[in-house]
Amino acid sequence: xxxxxxxxxxxxxxxxxxxxxxxxxxxxxxxxxxxxxxxxxxxxxxxxxxxxxxxxxxxxxxxxxxxxxxxxxxxxxxxxxxxxxxxxxxxxxxxxxxxxxxxxxxxxxxxxxxxxxxxxxxxxxxxxxxxxxxxxxxxxxxxxxxxxxxxxxxxxxxxxxxxxxxxxxxxxxxxxxxxxxxxxxxxxxxxxxxxxxxxxxxxxxxxxxxxxxxxxxxxxx
Amino acid sequence: xxxxxxxxxxxxxxxxxxxxxxxxxxxxxxxxxxxxxxxxxxxxxxxxxxxxxxxxxxxxxxxxxxxxxxxxxxxxxxxxxxxxxxxxxxxxxxxxxxxxxxxxxxxxxxxxxxxxxxxxxxxxxxxxxxxxxxxxxxxxxxxxxxxxxxxxxxxxxxxxxxxxxxxxxxxxxxxxxxxxxxxxxxxxxxxxxxxxxxxxxxxxxxxxxxxxxxxxxxxxxxxxxxxxxxxxxxxxxxxxxxxxxxxxxxxxxxxxxxxxxxxxxxxxxxxxxxxxxxxxxxxxxxxxxxxxxxxxxxxxxxxxxxxxxxxxxxxxxxxxxxxxxxxxxxxxxxxxxxxxxxxxxxxxxxxxxxxxxxxxxxxxxxxxxxxxxxxxxxxxxxxxxxxxxxxxxxxxxxxxxxxxxxxxxxxxxxxxxxxxxxxxxxxxxx
Numbered sequence: 001x002x003x004x005x006x007x008x009x010x011x012x013x014x015x016x017x018x019x020x021x022x023x024x025x026x027x028x029x030x031x032x033x034x035x036x037x038x039x040x041x042x043x044x045x046x047x048x049x050x051x052x053x054x055x056x057x058x059x060x061x062x063x064x065x066x067x068x069x070x071x072x073x074x075x076x077x078x079x080x081x082x083x084x085x086x087x088x089x090x091x092x093x094x095x096x097x098x099x100x101x102x103x104x105x106x107x108x109x110x111x112x113x114x115x116x117x118x119x120x121x122x123x124x125x126x127x128x129x130x131x132x133x134x135x136x137x138x139x140x141x142x143x144x145x146x147x148x149x150x151x152x153x154x155x156x157x158x159x160x161x162x163x164x165x166x167x168x169x170x171x172x173x174x175x176x177x178x179x180x181x182x183x184x185x186x187x188x189x190x191x192x193x194x195x196x197x198x199x200x201x202x203x204x205x206x207x208x209x210x211x212x213x214x215x216x217x218x219x220x221x
Numbered sequence: 222x223x224x225x226x227x228x229x230x231x232x233x234x235x236x237x238x239x240x241x242x243x244x245x246x247x248x249x250x251x252x253x254x255x256x257x258x259x260x261x262x263x264x265x266x267x268x269x270x271x272x273x274x275x276x277x278x279x280x281x282x283x284x285x286x287x288x289x290x291x292x293x294x295x296x297x298x299x300x301x302x303x304x305x306x307x308x309x310x311x312x313x314x315x316x317x318x319x320x321x322x323x324x325x326x327x328x329x330x331x332x333x334x335x336x337x338x339x340x341x342x343x344x345x346x347x348x349x350x351x352x353x354x355x356x357x358x359x360x361x362x363x364x365x366x367x368x369x370x371x372x373x374x375x376x377x378x379x380x381x382x383x384x385x386x387x388x389x390x391x392x393x394x395x396x397x398x399x400x401x402x403x404x405x406x407x408x409x410x411x412x413x414x415x416x417x418x419x420x421x422x423x424x425x426x427x428x429x430x431x432x433x434x435x436x437x438x439x440x441x442x443x444x445x446x447x448x449x450x451x452x453x454x455x456x457x458x459x460x461x462x463x464x465x466x467x468x469x470x471x472x473x474x475x476x477x478x479x480x481x482x483x484x485x486x487x488x489x490x491x492x493x494x495x496x497x498x499x500x501x502x503x504x505x506x507x508x509x510x511x512x513x514x515x516x517x518x519x520x521x522x523x524x525x526x527x528x529x530x531x532x533x534x535x536x537x538x539x540x541x542x543x544x545x546x547x548x549x550x551x552x553x554x555x556x557x558x559x560x561x562x563x564x565x566x567x568x569x570x571x572x573x574x575x576x577x578x579x580x581x582x583x584x585x586x587x588x589x590x591x592x593x594x595x596x597x598x599x600x601x602x603x604x605x606x607x608x609x610x611x612x613x614x615x616x617x618x619x620x621x622x623x624x625x626x627x628x629x630x631x632x633x634x635x636x637x638x639x640x641x642x643x644x645x646x647x648x649x650x651x
Contacts (some may be wrong), residue, residue, distance in 0.1 A: 003636075007619065007625035009422070012635040019636035020619040035255070035421070036306050037327055042414060101316040153339035156296055159318055192510050217228050217293070218286040221539045 002027045046096060053092070057085050076170045087116050102149045103163035110170055126182055131177055136188035139171040143199055157207065161214050165203065171196030223420050227294035229278060231338055233386035233526075233533055236486040238338035239283060239290045240550035242313055245415055245611070247308040248337045250588040252345045252568075254353050255331050257580055260326040261360060264299040268355035273299060276348055276482055278382045282318045283338060288543055289398045290338070294563035299324060304332060307416045308637065309589035309609070324352070329582070331356070337484070342568045343472055344584065347381075349584075350573065357577045368576050376480035385479040390530035391523070404466035404492070404562045405456060407593055409612040417609045419587055420548065420618045423633040424625065426604040432628055438510055440597065441567040444606065445469060446506035448565055448595055449493050451620035453500060459495035468564045476519050487525050489516040496528070562592040563617075564581070571600045573649070593617060 002011040002025040004018035011018060014031035018024075044050075061082055068078035110207055118155045121130035144166055150160050165169050174189035175196075183189055205213055231239075238248045249388040273280060281292035312321055313336045313489035322335040328448045335350045340348070357416055358369045384603050412418055426440075433443035445467055452465050474484045493505050515521070532538060538546070571584045578601065586596040591608040608618045624634050 005621055007634075009622060009632040010635045012633060013638065015636065019634055020614075020615055020622060032328070034638070035329065035635045036308065036419065038305050038638050039305065042306070087403060098316050100314070101318070104316065158293060158295075179403075183348060217291055219288065220286065221288055221290075 002029055049186065052098065057089065073156055087120075101169070102153070103146055103155075103160040105141050106145055106149070107163045107166055107170075110138050110167065113138055114170075116171075128182070130183040131174075131182055133188055135177075136174045136192035139167070139174070139192045140188075140195055142167045143195055157210055158214065161203075161210055162218060164199075165211065165214075168196045168200045168203070171199070174181060223539065227277070227281075227570045229281070229292045229301065229382065230384065230570045231290050231292065231397065232484045233385040233390075233529055234341070234534060235338040236551055237554055237620060238289070239313060239548045241554040242311075242336075244311065245591045247309055247311040247313075247589045249312050250332055250337060250342070250345070250586065251332050251584050252332045252342070252349045252637070253332045254584050255582045256353075256357075257582055258634055259328070259329055259427075260331055260356075260361075262301050262303070262326060264359050265324070265326055265331060265352075265356055266435050268352055269299055269301055271355050272348065272352045275351060275378075275492075276381060277378055279320070279339065279348065280595055281617065283313055283321060283336075284318070284544060285543055288541070289545075290340075290537065290543070295320070299637055300359065301326065304328065304330075308419055308503045309334065322348075328470060340482055341472075341484045341486045342470070342472060342566065343494050344381075345567065346571060346584075347482055348509070350598055351570070352485075353581065354574060354577050357580050361580060365549075365576055370564055371574055376482070380480040381482040383479065383481045384483060385473070385481045385485040385545070386530060387598070388479070389439075389473075389477045389523070389526060390534075392528050392531075393527065404560050405452070405460050405463040406559075407455070407562060407610070407612065407617070408508070409614040411650065412613060414570070414613055417587070417589065417611060417614050417637075418613070418615070419607065419609055419635075419637040420615060421605060421635045422622050423583065423605040423635070424604045424630055426602050426607060429558065430574065431626070432630065438506055438507055439566070439598075440512075441469065442509050442513055444597060445491055446501065446509045446593070447561065447621055447624050448501075448504055448617075449491070449509070450561060451457060451624060452501050454497050455614075455616045458557050461494075463493040463494045465562045466490050466492045466560055468561045470564070470566045471517065471522065472569070473522060476522050476536065477526075479570065485503045489513065489520050541649045558592070559590065563595065564588070565595045565597070567597040571598065573600070595621075 002013075003009075004011060004021065004023060004025055006023050007018055007020045009018075009020065011025055012028040012030065013034040015025065055090060064081045068076060079158070094108050094112060095105055114130075117130040117134040121127065124181045128147055134151065143164075145169040146160065146164050149155070150164075171192055177183050178186070178189055179195070222521050242248045250616065277294075280295060281299070282295045283290055284293050295318070299320055299322065300577070302323070302325050304325040311322065312319070312334065321339040322333065325332045328428055331349070331353060333345060333352065335345050340517065345615050356390055358365065385618065430440055431441070433440050437441060438446070449465050449467055454466075467490070469489050469491060471487045471489055473487055474480070474481075479485055492553075493507050498504075541549070566586070566588065568586050573581055581600065583603040583605055583608050584598050584600045587609050588594040590609055591611055593608065594614075596605075596607045596609075598605045598607070608621075610617075615620050626632055627641070
């Protein structure tokens with residue numbers, strides 16, 4: 001047993017200094033009576049890659065703005081590079097933050113990328129490619145992706161049903177676009193609407209109880 | 222796949238914890254039991270499987286609704302692990318649907334760590350006692366010769382899962398409790414990765430109790446006064462403009478009969494303003510005793526219970542979406558914590574069946590905090606006084622234990638050893 005003369009206390013374990021006064025200890029250390037393990041640093045598993053990507057982003061941004069300024073001062077293409085990298089970081093940041101919940105990540109990405117693509121489309125002359133292609137295809141991928149993720153990871157139904165319901169509801173956005181005559185290309189939107197309706201109907205018919213229970217729990221006052 | 226049947230609302234006290242959880246304060250606490258021999262993980266794992274059947278609500282995950290958080294039954298099952306994280310590491314994170322407790326072991330110790338929304342100290346103790354009894358029953362089956370340690374926790378499944386706050390809410394909130402002014406705040410450099418420093422003193426319970434009795438006080442009152450005086454010694458003259466406030470959780474089961482394994486506690490704040498005359502231990506103790514006597518009454522505690530119950534049932538509070546509630550509760554909790562210097566929690570005397578007691582050395586409790594938390598836990602003649610704090614400085618702990626050794630009490634100190642190279646690396650970056 002160790003002893004601190006100044007504090008007048010005995011000290012367990014194999015410490016080299018008194019935990020109270022940081023003074024020297026006399027006596028024999030007894031590492032076997034240690035109550036807590038020594039635990040080394042536990043850095044965030046993705047801290048390294050996030051820092052590296054952050055640094056590379058700044059390098060790319062600085063170079064593109066510099067080159068742009070040096071050679072083509074009448075055409076600010078580097079602003080698009082910056083905006084593009086900003087959007088990529090928004091999406092990437094959200095993935096990192098929500099990475100432990102894949103169905104939720106899928107839902108958030110559909111929402112975020114839909115909004116960003118409409119903004120890009122609008123900023124580049126509104127050729128409606130976001131409405132015709134991006135939104136329907138994204139929603140189809142989300143519904144199919146959720147089913148695959150749930151199956152592969154053998155998820156419990158209560159862990160993904162809410163996100164799946166919301167995926168299907170978002171999948172009906174092209175229906176609104178169709179009815180309000182916003183679309184020029186119909187095929188992707190039609191596929192998306194059919195898939196969403198089928199998936200929602202399947203949920204109601206086969207998992208109606210679970211769906212109602214989930215919605216009740218999530219919305220009770 | 223089957224959809225889970227059970228779900229439950231959070232009790233009144235639990236509502237604050239998910240919102241107020243941060244990397245600084247994980248709202249996790251650890252109840253630990255130190256045995257005489259090294260722990261056998263396989264037997265512990267079997268004991269855990271048996272224990273968990275008696276605490277169905279503990280097999281829950283925490284989910285976010287549109288308006289409130291709620292517990293939902295899960296098929297996940299706990300696994301016993303060797304301790305590999307710092308004490309009170311985060312358990313609840315919004316995107317990871319995991320159980321809200323962990324059972325770990327290290328050498329002779331069995332640790333039960335739990336997110337505070339699930340239960341309070343009393344509930345956690347019931348769980349740990351059951352676990353330890355099952356463990357000892359199997360581990361020492363030969364020596365016990367068929368005598369199984371019986372746990373004296375007599376409560377049905379529904380009794381254990383009761384929300385006692387709702388049960389004792391009268392619906393007629395009366396009176397008011399005033400929120401105090403800003404309290405003195407402990408400051409200092411913190412551990413890397415916001416880890417907690419743990420310093421624990423093991424004392425003789427009868428000897429400390431005798432010292433308290435000599436002064437006509439209870440153990441909690443006496444040690445609260447010693448703590449306040451230990452904090453005083455770290456204050457500058459300017460700091461003394463603010464009072465030292467120690468918040469003391471109160472087990473409401475003592476005042477309102479309940480066998481719940483969920484949260485059922487309230488708090489009493491003990492405040493002392495230094496630099497206004499007599500600052501001796503005796504003067505502080507007198508003030509602490511007076512506060513305890515006036516505040517620890519069924520009427521005062523009911524008043525607080527009703528007031529907080531009414532807050533939860535208020536129309537606007539119900540209708541506000543959870544995102545909004547999160548913000549409000551976080552602000553409220555931060556505001557509340559400005560009025561507190563430190564916390565002192567007495568978990569009382571742990572009783573074990575006579576067959577099991579000889580194999581147990583002690584029980585202790587650690588609580589996550591961003592200030593300073595002192596926990597008292599007695600088993601047999603062992604009183605464990607555990608300090609947790611994020612600060613590197615140990616002045617309060619040193620003065621606290623030196624006060625006790627100067628009274629002639631024997632103290633055995635244990636601490637979690639900081640990996641000094643890591644700490645130095647952390648400083649090198651700063």
